[in-house]
Each structure stands twice: as structure tokens, then as C-alpha cells.
Amino acid sequence: MIAEIGLAALWLAAALAVLQMISGAAALRSVDGSTHPLAIYARPAAIVQAVLAVLAFLMLLRAFAITDLSIKLVATNSHSMKPMIYKLTGTWGNHEGSMLLWVGVLALAGGLLAGLEKRLPEKTMGATLAVQGFIALGFYAFLLLSSNPFERLPVPAAEGIGLNPLLQDIGLAIHPPTLYAGYVGLSVAFSLAMGALLTREVNPNFARAMRPWVLGAWVLLTLGITAGSYWAYYELGWGGWWFWDPVENASLMPWLAATALMHSVSVLAARDALRTWTIMLGVLAFSMSMLGTFLVRSGVLTSVHAFAVDPERGAFILALLLIYIGGAFTIFALRASAVSEGKRFAAVSREGALVFNNVMLSAILAIVLLGTLYPLLAEAFDARVSVGPPYFNPASAIFAIPMFLVMAVGPLLRWKEDKPLRVQFEMLLIAAVLIATLAIVALAGDYPLLPVLGLGLAAALGVAAFLPLRGRKLSRVPTAVWGMVLAHFGVAVSLLGMASEGAFTEERLAAVAPGDTVEMGDWLITLESVAPVAGPNWTAIEARVAARLGEGEAVTLTPQARNFWSPAQATSESALLTRWNGQLYAVIGAQTPDGRWQLRVWWKPFVTFIWYGGLLIALGGVLAIIGRVQVDVKRRKAAELGEERRADLAALTPEPAE
Amino acid sequence: MSTAETRSGLRLWLWIPLALFAFFAGLAGYMLTQEKPEFVKSTMVGKPLPEFTLEPAFDGLPGASSGDFEGGKPRLLNIWASWCLPCIAEAPQLEALKDEGVEIIGIAIRDRPEDVARFLERHGNPYTRIGADAISAVQLELGSSGVPETFVIGSDGTIRYQHIGDIRPEHVALLKAELEKAQ
Numbered sequence: 001m002i003a004e005i006g007l008a009a010l011w012l013a014a015a016l017a018v019l020q021m022i023s024g025a026a027a028l029r030s031v032d033g034s035t036h037p038l039a040i041y042a043r044p045a046a047i048v049q050a051v052l053a054v055l056a057f058l059m060l061l062r063a064f065a066i067t068d069l070s071i072k073l074v075a076t077n078s079h080s081m082k083p084m085i086y087k088l089t090g091t092w093g094n095h096e097g098s099m100l101l102w103v104g105v106l107a108l109a110g111g112l113l114a115g116l117e118k119r120l121p122e123k124t125m126g127a128t129l130a131v132q133g134f135i136a137l138g139f140y141a142f143l144l145l146s147s148n149p150f151e152r153l154p155v156p157a158a159e160g161i162g163l164n165p166l167l168q169d170i171g172l173a174i175h176p177p178t179l180y181a182g183y184v185g186l187s188v189a190f191s192l193a194m195g196a197l198l199t200r201e202v203n204p205n206f207a208r209a210m211r212p213w214v215l216g217a218w219v220l221l222t223l224g225i226t227a228g229s230y231w232a233y234y235e236l237g238w239g240g241w242w243f244w245d246p247v248e249n250a251s252l253m254p255w256l257a258a259t260a261l262m263h264s265v266s267v268l269a270a271r272d273a274l275r276t277w278t279i280m281l282g283v284l285a286f287s288m289s290m291l292g293t294f295l296v297r298s299g300v301l302t303s304v305h306a307f308a309v310d311p312e313r314g315a316f317i318l319a320l321l322l323i324y325i326g327g328a329f330t331i332f333a334l335r336a337s338a339v340s341e342g343k344r345f346a347a348v349s350r351e352g353a354l355v356f357n358n359v360m361l362s363a364i365l366a367i368v369l370l371g372t373l374y375p376l377l378a379e380a381f382d383a384r385v386s387v388g389p390p391y392f393n394p395a396s397a398i399f400a401i402p403m404f405l406v407m408a409v410g411p412l413l414r415w416k417e418d419k420p421l422r423v424q425f426e427m428l429l430i431a432a433v434l435i436a437t438l439a440i441v442a443l444a445g446d447y448p449l450l451p452v453l454g455l456g457l458a459a460a461l462g463v464a465a466f467l468p469l470r471g472r473k474l475s476r477v478p479t480a481v482w483g484m485v486l487a488h489f490g491v492a493v494s495l496l497g498m499a500s501e502g503a504f505t506e507e508r509l510a511a512v513a514p515g516d517t518v519e520m521g522d523w524l525i526t527l528e529s530v531a532p533v534a535g536p537n538w539t540a541i542e543a544r545v546a547a548r549l550g551e552g553e554a555v556t557l558t559p560q561a562r563n564f565w566s567p568a569q570a571t572s573e574s575a576l577l578t579r580w581n582g583q584l585y586a587v588i589g590a591q592t593p594d595g596r597w598q599l600r601v602w603w604k605p606f607v608t609f610i611w612y613g614g615l616l617i618a619l620g621g622v623l624a625i626i627g628r629v630q631v632d633v634k635r636r637k638a639a640e641l642g643e644e645r646r647a648d649l650a651a652l653t654p655e656p657a658e
Numbered sequence: 659m660s661t662a663e664t665r666s667g668l669r670l671w672l673w674i675p676l677a678l679f680a681f682f683a684g685l686a687g688y689m690l691t692q693e694k695p696e697f698v699k700s701t702m703v704g705k706p707l708p709e710f711t712l713e714p715a716f717d718g719l720p721g722a723s724s725g726d727f728e729g730g731k732p733r734l735l736n737i738w739a740s741w742c743l744p745c746i747a748e749a750p751q752l753e754a755l756k757d758e759g760v761e762i763i764g765i766a767i768r769d770r771p772e773d774v775a776r777f778l779e780r781h782g783n784p785y786t787r788i789g790a791d792a793i794s795a796v797q798l799e800l801g802s803s804g805v806p807e808t809f810v811i812g813s814d815g816t817i818r819y820q821h822i823g824d825i826r827p828e829h830v831a832l833l834k835a836e837l838e839k840a841q
Binding site: 276280283284287291294298300314315318321322325326329330332333336337373376377379380593 | 669672673675676679680682683685686687688689690692792793
């Protein structure tokens with residue numbers, strides 16, 4: 001029954017998406033003053049659709065929880081012996097399940113939008129919901145016609161095949177759902193942008209309505225990327241935290257677009273400038289989400305992320321991309337010329353700095369997109385290439401460095417127009433911190449250029465992040481400003497982690513017998529023993545490694561080389577020792593012919609700051625949302641109060657004679 | 659930065675995103691219809707067999723060396739392992755080739771003698787010799803990236819043909835033809 005309920009819910013949700021589309025489109029036809037009779041269905045349709053899509057997902061979750069082996073997806077991706085938590089996370093550890101999650105979040109976002117957003121003109125809202133329904137419909141079709149998660153097996157399987165062991169990890173429990181919620185949350189920004197474009201309502205009011213959605217999606221993307229990076233770092237056992245892999249890039253690109261959008265929408269809300277640009281970014285951000293989904297799911301690119309790939313599904317998603325992105329950019333090209341540019345501003349102003357950084361972010365986005373797609377282009381001409389850090393790092397740094405510099409100064413500038421001299425003290429302070437840090441690092445040793453620049457910028461940004469608070473009464477600072485300060489400080493913290501990892505990491509690869517000690521920097525690493533251990537669905541060789549810092553006490557690390565048996569796969573479980581100032585990372589490798597073991601250890605100073613920074617950035621985003629919503633609620637209350645007063649006054653004063 | 663007010667007519671830059679997207683969509687569409695080469699072809703095909711000498715993989719058969727491929731007739735070099743499931747699937751096909759008089763020399767990758775013996779007992783032994791390649795050294799020299807793989811070695815000692823993956827029934831005739839060409 002579970003599968004049938006789930007499937008029925010999906011079909012019903014698809015039908016409601018059609019209703020939502022028609023009803024939303026009808027709202028566009030409403031003549032001033034009166035609403036079209038069909039228009040009233042759009043909001044309820046979106047809300048009920050959300051309930052149904054979430055129900056479908058819960059049904060699949062249930063099927064995985066009880067390992068219902070009559071469902072093909074469960075039989076091919078789960079196993080009765082798996083621990084419960086991994087049974088549940090296995091729901092989205094496969095193509096069909098993760099697409100259902102995608103659609104579920106999409107419907108939920110649409111439902112929330114329909115239920116919560118009351119500020120926009122009904123026409124704009126109708127157009128927005130129509131677009132949202134149209135997107136949902138395409139993905140329901142994809143799910144129901146080519147990736148049905150509820151397909152039954154003619155004969156129930158005796159046992160499931162299992163889940164890729166790399167995915168049997170708590171990182172998987174939080175990483176994809178968060179990322180998906182972020183990806184799909186951008187669909188709301190997309191729909192709002194299209195709705196505003198279609199009804200020519202691109203104005204600060206629209207920007208204020210769009211902003212919390214952009215912020216929310218951006219926070220989730222930030223968290224998803226941060227978690228994904230940490231997961232790859234400890235699970236893949238390569239000691240790296242970012243690999244510029246197509247799948248990682250697929251998550252980075254929407255984030256870059258969303259970051260630009262978030263800033264641009266703020267300019268539109270505060271200053272009524274950058275109208276076309278904001279719409280463009282709104283379309284672009286969700287386009288990047290869908291593009292990422294396509295790249296990951298179609299298998300046109302090869303990646304370390306092993307997803308089940310299927311060209312037919314790829315063709316289906318490509319068709320969806322053509323309809324949505326192609327359609328959106330066509331409407332943009334036709335309609336945007338009718339949207340006025342908005343208010344002017346000087347080059348040296350808050351807007352000016354934001355525009356500069358928007359352009360830099362877009363340039364980085366273009367660089368990442370080019371690097372990700374280049375192998376595809378090269379392969380079309382029969383050349384096989386793989387684009388890696390030697391391209392991505394310097395190419396993105398060219399734009400990231402000026403961006404960080406402007407980011408340090410931008411928040412200090414006034415809107416509309418400002419004089420650099422007004423903030424000369426702050427600028428001198430930032431420059432002094434930058435130069436001093438660069439000088440200290442350069443004197444301390446011979447390190448690669450980019451990490452050194454990164455350290456300098458991190459220090460300068462760390463100081464600059466708090467400068468907007470200077471001279472203000474802290475208790476009076478709006479919550480949203482605290483959000484910005486925290487997020488910008490988070491960028492500095494994260495950058496410090498990246499640069500420090502790049503500059504100061506120490507690595508040692510040694511073949512050791514039990515009892516041997518190797519030295520790495522100040523650390524003494526002793527391999528104490530190697531012994532087999534067994535887990536619920538794996539066996540492993542586990543090394544006991546004692547790590548001692550100078551004369552300090554020894555800490556035991558237990559890296560493992562694991563072998564899973566369903567499906568058969570070997571993974572390397574790294575062992576981490578976290579100190580406030582860095583992490584010790586140990587991996588046990590293969591046994592050499594003479595009976596020694598390959599032991600690989602890294603000391604990565606401040607590497608954890610990368611992810612702490614990510615968390616700070618996300619927290620800043622949360623504060624910004626809270627701040628904006630607070631202000632909105634206050635404003636709405638004040639407006640209501642004003643209206644009441646006017647009504648009272650009107651009631652008290654006699655009708656004026658015509 | 660700020661040019662003013664409503665203008666009618668089309669502005670060219672507004673079409674740029676669409677143009678870029680159209681280019682991407684065309685490329686992606688083209689690539690989706692292309693066959694994806696899943697395996698890495700060895701660049702060693704057409705070159706002489708590299709020199710190697712391998713210890714016996716178990717007590718029953720002698721080890722293998724490049725010298726064993728010299729003289730007279732083309733042979734098959736089969737890279738396999740007792741822990742490899744597709745190798746079980748291809749065992750009947752190797753048996754069929756052996757019955758037709760083909761000499762098959764095996765290289766067991768990262769294997770243990772007792773496992774090799776048990777595998778041959780269970781699934782038949784088509785080999786005349788099996789060398790043990792504990793660290794995939796010879797496998798890598800041959801340009802092979804996985805198990806099982808089968809090479810046709812010509813009578814002149816050059817690598818003539820590489821078959822990647824398990825040998826299915828329909829491949830037997832193909833390998834026979836390659837062996838004949840390699841005379």
C-alpha cells in the first residue's frame with residue numbers, strides 16, 4: 001500500500017500543479033479591481049500540492065525504513081542489515097529518491113510562498129505561482145514518466161543490494177537535503193523574478209518580498225556546501241577539502257549566483273537600482289541549480305561522485321532546461337528592455353561597491369562554469385581533458401582578490417554617493433593590517449603566492465568586517481547589519497583556513513612496521529598496532545596510531561581501511577585529531593610486500609576554520625533574515641495602525657460634500 | 659553604470675544569456691547522443707609485450723613470463739582474479755576457447771594461492787600457466803585498468819588486441835578471429 005499511496009499522491013500533486021498554473025495565469029488576465037474567477041485557486045493548489053508531495057516522500061521514507069523489498073528502488077539501494085539511520089538516508093542516496101526529495105522541496109517552497117507572501121500585487125503573485133507550478137509540473141513529469149521511485153518488482157527480492165559504502169555516513173544524512181533545499185529554494189526567486197518581469201512590477205516592494213527567499217536558499221546552500229566539503233575531506237581520505245569536481249562546482253555555481261543576487265536584491269530594496277540585473281541574477285541562480293542537476297544526473301561529465309547515470313534521463317532534464325532556462329532568458333530578452341534601469345548612483349558609493357563585487361562574483365561564476373564545461377567541449381572534439389586546481393585556483397583568484405578588497409571597504413561607504421576621504425582612517429587601517437600580515441608571512445618562510453595573499457586578505461577582512469560598527473551604539477545596530485558583519489567575518493575566517501591549509505600543511509607518507517615512529521614537524525607519530533575489526537556490514541584493518549606533540553601526552557588515532565560486503569567496496573576511513581589550531585589527519589594504506597604499512601599523516605593548521613567560517617557565514621544569513629522579517633512585521637503593523645487611524649478619522653468626520 | 663529610464667526596442671546585451679545558454683544546450687545535446695567510452699583502451703596495442711617474469715600464483719601450475727609467449731602461435735593473456743565476479747562469468751567462455759586449442763596464460767591480480775586454487779576447482783581451469791601479480795605491476799605495464807581483461811598476443815610477441823571486461827559467449831568468435839589474424 002505504501003508505494004501506491006506515494007504514487008497516487010504524486011499524480012494528484014501533478015494535477016494540482018496544472019491547476020496552479022492555469023489559475024495563476026488567469027490572475028494575469030484579471031481586469032483592474034476584479035479578480036478573475038479562476039484566480040482564487042492558485043494559492044490553495046500550491047499549498048495542497050506541497051502537502052501531497054511531502055506525503056509521497058514520507059511514503060518512500062517509510063518503505064526504506066521497513067526495507068520493503070517489493071519496491072525496486074529499495075531492493076536495489078538498501079539492505080535489511082543496514083543500520084536504521086542509513087536505511088533512512090538511503091532514501092535520497094539514489095537517483096529516484098533524490099529527485100523525489102528535489103520535487104518535494106520544490107512543492108514545499110511553492111506552498112510556503114503561496115501561504116506566506118501577502119505583500120505582492122495579486123497579478124504578480126498569480127504569475128509567480130503559475131511559473132512555480134509550471135516548473136513543478138516538468139519535474140513531476142520527469143519523476144512519473146522516467147524515474148518512478150515507487151516501481152514494484154514483479155517478485156519481491158530476497159535481499160537488497162545495498163548502498164554505496166561511501167554514502168553510509170552521517171555526512172550524507174545532512175548534506176544533500178540541505179543542498180537540495182537551497183537549490184530548490186532558488187526556484188522561488190526564479191518564479192518571483194519571472195512574475196515581476198511578466199507584470200512589470202520590478203520595484204523595491206518586489207525586492208523586499210524576494211529577499212527572505214534568496215537569503216534562506218543562500219543560507220541552506222552555504223550550509224550544504226560547508227557540510228559537503230567537510231564530508232569529502234574526512235570520507236574520501238585524500239586530505240583535501242575541495243576538489244573542483246564537477247559535482248562540487250554544480251553546488252558552488254548556484255551559490256555564487258545567489259550571493260550576487262542577495263546583494264543585488266538588497267540594492268533594489270534599499271535604493272530602487274539594479275532592476276534588470278537583479279532579475280537576470282534571479283533567473284541565473286535557479287538556472288545554475290538546474291544546470292547542476294543536469295550535469296550530475298545525466299552523466300555527460302565524469303566525476304568522482306558516482307551517481308547512477310542514464311542518457312535518457314539526461315535528455316529529459318535537458319529538455320526541461322530548454323523549456324525553463326531557454327524560456328526565461330527569452331522572456332528576459334524581450335521584456336527586460338521595458339523595465340527601467342532604476343535610480344542612478346556614483347561609482348564611489350555603497351551601490352558602486354556592490355555592483356563591482358556582483359561583477360566579480362559573476363566573473364568567478366563564469367570561470368567555474370567554463371572550467372566545468374570545458375571537458376565537455378573538448379570531448380566534443382575528441383580530446384579528453386580534466387580541468388583541475390591549476391586552472392581554477394589562479395583564474396578565480398584574479399577576480400576574488402579585488403572582490404575581497406572591495407568587500408572590506410564597501411560596507412563603510414554611503415549609499416548613492418560618497419567620498420573616499422571620508423573613510424580614509426578605515427582604509428588606512430585595513431591596508432596596514434594587510435601589508436603587515438603579508439610582510440610577516442613573507443619573512444617567516446617561503447610559501448606559495450596565493451595562500452600568502454589569502455592570509456593577508458583574511459587578516460584585513462577580519463578587521464574590516466567589524467569596522468561598520470565603529471562609532472555606532474551597539475545596542476542600536478539593526479539585526480540585519482549584525483548579520484552582514486558576521487557573514488563577512490565568516491568569509492575572513494574561512495579564507496584564513498583555506499590559506500593556512502595551503503601554506504602550512506605538513507605531510508608525511510611512510511612505510512612503517514608496528515612500533516616505528518615517524519616525525520612530522522613537531523609531531524611524533526607511532527604506529528602501535530594493526531588489527532582487524534568488524535562493523536555491522538563491513539570488516540576493516542584498523543591501525544592504532546599514537547600521536548604526540550613534543551613532550552605532550554600521546555593521543556590515539558584509529559584510521560581504518562574498510563571493506564564493505566554489500567556491495568563489495570573498499571574505503572579509507574581517516575582518523576582526525578582536532579586541536580584549536582588545526583587538525584592531524586591520518587590514513588592507513590595498503591600493506592607493503594615486506595609486511596610494513598603505508599601510513600599517511602598530515603598536520604593542517606587552522607584547517608577547521610574553513611568550515612567554522614562557513615557556519616559563521618550561514619549564521620550571518622540567518623540573522624539577516626530575522627532582521628529583515630522583524631522590520632517587515634513592524635512596518636506592516638505600523639501600516640495597519642495607520643490605516644485603522646485613517647478609518648477612524650474618516651468615520652468621525654462627516655462626508656465632505658461632493 | 660546608470661543609464662536612465664524606460665527605453666523601447668530591444669537591447670542587444672539582453673540576448674547574451676540566451677545565446678550562451680543555447681550554445682551550452684546544443685553542446686550538451688550533442689554530447690548526450692554520443693557513445694561514451696567507458697573503458698580505457700591500452701596504448702600498448704600494436705607494441706611488443708613488455709618483459710616480465712611472475713611467480714606461480716599457486717602450486718598447481720607454473721608461473722608466467724613474457725618468454726612464454728614466444729614461438730609458433732598466438733596466445734591469449736587473461737588478466738583475472740579469484741575475487742572478481744565477472745571472472746566467474748567468463749570462465750565458461752575461456753573453457754570453450756581452451757577446448758578449441760587456444761593456449762591461455764593467466765595473470766592473477768592481487769590474489770592468494772589458496773583462493774586461486776579454490777577458484778579453479780570451482781570454475782574450471784583453462785590456463786596453462788598463471789603468474790601472480792601481487793601489486794598489479796605487470797597489469798599496469800600492459801596498460802590494463804581492470805579485471806578481467808584479455809589480450810591477444812601474436813606469434814611475433816606483439817600485443818594485437820585488447821578485450822576489456824568479461825568475455826561473453828558472443829565474444830568467443832571475435833577472439834578466435836583475432837587469434838587467426840595474429841598468426
